Structures are given as C-alpha cells and as structure tokens.
Amino acid sequence: MAKKSRTKARNAARSTPAEPGAVGPRQPCPCGSGKRYKACHGAPGGAVAAFVARPFEGLPGECDLVALRELVPAGTAPLTLKQDADREVLLCTLLPMAAPAMVRESGAIWLGLQVQHGFGDPSRDLGAVLEKAVAAAEAGESGIIGLTSDPGEGPRLQDLVADAPLPVTVHEGFDYWVADVDDTEGLAGALDQANEAAAPTARLTEVEAAYWTHVGSKEHLRWVMPEPEDALLTALARLHVAGKDVLVPGSRFVGMFRAHGLLTPVWDLPVGTGAEALEAPAAQFGADLAAALADESDLSSEERSARSGLANRQVTLRQ
Known part of the structure; x- marks a missing residue:
C-alpha cells in the first residue's frame, strides 16, 4: 500500500505545475504541438522558441x-x-x-x-x-x-x-x-x-471571416472577430441583453472559443438554415456590433451579468 501511495504521489507531482499558472511537465505544451510540455518547450535544450499568442497579427486576412x-x-x-x-x-x-x-x-x-x-x-x-x-x-x-x-x-x-x-x-x-x-x-x-x-462549409460574403458549417446533425455559424477581447465581450453582452444576437428564428448564440489570440463567437442554427439565409442577418448583426463597440456607457447590472456569463463560456483552442 505504501509503495502504491508513493507512486501515486510521485505521478501527481510530475503532472501538477509547481506554481499557479505554470505548465506541468505532463500537460500539453501551450505551443499547440500536441506534445507534452516536458517533450517540447519544457525539454532541456529542446524547443525554446518564444510562444506567440497572436501569430497572424498585422496581416490583412x-x-x-x-x-x-x-x-x-x-x-x-x-x-x-x-x-x-x-x-x-x-x-x-x-x-x-x-x-x-x-x-x-x-x-x-x-x-x-x-x-x-x-x-x-x-x-x-x-x-x-x-x-x-x-x-x-x-x-x-x-x-x-x-x-x-x-x-x-x-x-x-x-x-x-x-x-x-x-x-x-x-x-x-x-x-x-x-x-x-x-x-x-x-x-x-x-x-x-x-x-x-470534410464537413460542408461556406464563407459568408456580406461580412468578414464568418463561416457556416453543417456538422453531423447540426448547423453552426462561426465568426472570427479581430476586436480586443474585453471590448468584444462587453459589446456582445449589450447585444445579448437587447435581444440582438439572434440571427434567424430558432438560432442561439452559444458562446465562443479563442484561437491564436482572437475570439470566435458561435451560433447554433436550425437544420436547413444554410449559408444564404444568414447573409442579411449577419450584416445587420455586424452593424449592431459596431454600434455596441462604440458605446462607452457603463454596463447595466443585467449586462454585467451577461458579460460574466459569456466570459465563462469560452474555450481556448489555440492561445
């Protein structure tokens, strides 16, 4: 029993970061290589390149x-x-x-x-x-x-x-x-x-970097946005409370993920929506989002609550 306990404790120590926010040796390397940290950027004399959180910044696309x-x-x-x-x-x-x-x-x-x-x-x-x-x-x-x-x-x-x-x-x-x-x-x-x-996918033409897809039995819109995260979260919260984040009847704004330093809001769509039906609603949402981003007034209590909920519904694909 003692040997098993020591083994368990040793494995836990190897897997747990020494400091809050640190990466444990057996955890995935944050560079996105798919390797464990100890075999990638945590390896002695191994990968030492600086991790870039927003690698494509500055490119028009x-x-x-x-x-x-x-x-x-x-x-x-x-x-x-x-x-x-x-x-x-x-x-x-x-x-x-x-x-x-x-x-x-x-x-x-x-x-x-x-x-x-x-x-x-x-x-x-x-x-x-x-x-x-x-x-x-x-x-x-x-x-x-x-x-x-x-x-x-x-x-x-x-x-x-x-x-x-x-x-x-x-x-x-x-x-x-x-x-x-x-x-x-x-x-x-x-x-x-x-x-x-390859899941059916289409890029919307009326807005930038918004992609409709049909995966399995579901349809989604995933829209990569360039705005700073804090400002975007605040604007999305304003639109959510105002009921302006529903693109088409039956659609639902479900959250967002973060990839390469940018946020990507995601909507679930009724099956059969297709990409064409999203063009005009997406253009309207883009205009509403621009207005919300320009709004510098304080958030209401309901908007603050919505913002907190949005912040908790983020998933990081690639930091």
Missing part, C-alpha cells in the same frame, strides 16, 4: 487565416510574395499527409496551414517552410517540403507576403489536390477518405 487553420476543412487562398510577385503561391487549409508545403511540377508552391508540427509561432513556421519551398522551386525540384525541427529566428509570413487582401475560396472537398494531375488513380483512396471527413 488575419481572421480568415485563423479560420482556415482551425475551422475550414477545404479552403485555399492565393498569396503574393514581396520579392517574387510572379511566383504562384497557394495557401491551403490541408495538404496530403498534412504536409507543410508542396512544390508542384509547374513550380507552383502550395503552403499548408493544418500541420502536425508546432514550434511556438505558426507564422514563423510558415515563413521557414515557404523559404525552403521557394529555394526548391528555384532549383527545379518538386515534392513535399517538411519542417521537422524548430526553424529558429527568421522571417515570418508577414515579412514574406505582400500586404494585400486574402481572397478565400472554400471547396466542397479536396479535389483541388489533383486538379493539375493527369494520373489520379493512386490518390483515389486518400482523396475519397479526405472528402468524406
């Missing part, structure tokens, strides 16, 4: 980048390089085998957002992969470009791409993987499997 990385199954957006504007670069939600990048036979570069690595700053990771892909393309090479270790200091995505809008295309599946390939027989199985896992 920041909210859409977060959505493409965390929400959208199949989506693409062209990028323009600062130093090589004629180079075709396509940002993709997901590439085959979750590859960080691919250089196509044509010399075009495909850059993946949903990858298996994580070294503290996704923007720096993307910059490192993009640099490797450009070098390979210039050398006439093609194939998968990987990133297997911390890239260290260097340019981030913001340093390499032009300051321009991000025109997002949401696809029904991953057929774009083989759009420029003649022989797809060997890829058919992987493509079918990927397509089956």
Whole structure:
C-alpha cells in the first residue's frame, strides 16, 4: 500500500505545475504541438522558441487565416510574395499527409496551414517552410517540403507576403489536390477518405471571416472577430441583453472559443438554415456590433451579468 501511495504521489507531482499558472511537465505544451510540455518547450535544450499568442497579427486576412487553420476543412487562398510577385503561391487549409508545403511540377508552391508540427509561432513556421519551398522551386525540384525541427529566428509570413487582401475560396472537398494531375488513380483512396471527413462549409460574403458549417446533425455559424477581447465581450453582452444576437428564428448564440489570440463567437442554427439565409442577418448583426463597440456607457447590472456569463463560456483552442 505504501509503495502504491508513493507512486501515486510521485505521478501527481510530475503532472501538477509547481506554481499557479505554470505548465506541468505532463500537460500539453501551450505551443499547440500536441506534445507534452516536458517533450517540447519544457525539454532541456529542446524547443525554446518564444510562444506567440497572436501569430497572424498585422496581416490583412488575419481572421480568415485563423479560420482556415482551425475551422475550414477545404479552403485555399492565393498569396503574393514581396520579392517574387510572379511566383504562384497557394495557401491551403490541408495538404496530403498534412504536409507543410508542396512544390508542384509547374513550380507552383502550395503552403499548408493544418500541420502536425508546432514550434511556438505558426507564422514563423510558415515563413521557414515557404523559404525552403521557394529555394526548391528555384532549383527545379518538386515534392513535399517538411519542417521537422524548430526553424529558429527568421522571417515570418508577414515579412514574406505582400500586404494585400486574402481572397478565400472554400471547396466542397479536396479535389483541388489533383486538379493539375493527369494520373489520379493512386490518390483515389486518400482523396475519397479526405472528402468524406470534410464537413460542408461556406464563407459568408456580406461580412468578414464568418463561416457556416453543417456538422453531423447540426448547423453552426462561426465568426472570427479581430476586436480586443474585453471590448468584444462587453459589446456582445449589450447585444445579448437587447435581444440582438439572434440571427434567424430558432438560432442561439452559444458562446465562443479563442484561437491564436482572437475570439470566435458561435451560433447554433436550425437544420436547413444554410449559408444564404444568414447573409442579411449577419450584416445587420455586424452593424449592431459596431454600434455596441462604440458605446462607452457603463454596463447595466443585467449586462454585467451577461458579460460574466459569456466570459465563462469560452474555450481556448489555440492561445
């Protein structure tokens, strides 16, 4: 019994942070790598890159980048390089085998957002992969470009791409993987499997970075917003109390999650709503939200209570 007690106590000590707010060695590393902290940023001589809470800040398409990385199954957006504007670069939600990048036979570069690595700053990771892909393309090479270790200091995505809008295309599946390939027989199985896992998704056109999706038996609207968290929570509380957060009859604002430093409010929708029916209500909500953000008056007691409830209904996907 004593041996079991000592083992239990030792395991608990290993799993529990030494100080409030610290990360325990067996807990997931906050960089998002999926590894335990002791095997990632907590490893002696291991990953030491600084964790960046808002990695895509400053990019015009920041909210859409977060959505493409965390929400959208199949989506693409062209990028323009600062130093090589004629180079075709396509940002993709997901590439085959979750590859960080691919250089196509044509010399075009495909850059993946949903990858298996994580070294503290996704923007720096993307910059490192993009640099490797450009070098390979210039050398006439093609194939998968990987990133297997911390890239260290260097340019981030913001340093390499032009300051321009991000025109997002949401696809029904991953057929774009083989759009420029003649022989797809060997890829058919992987493509079918990927397509089956892709939930129907659409980007609204009347507002920025709002995505409708149909997952299982439910429909949702998930809207990535750039406003500072405190101000956004206050504005959402005002709208909730005023009854202005109901997009369509039967819809319900259920809370929000935090990813890469931004909040994403989420609505549950009646099945059969679809994306088109949300366009006008979302535009109206956007206007109401702007007015609520500009309101500097004190919150009422009901609004304070609503704000507290909203703050407690947040889930962090990626800090």
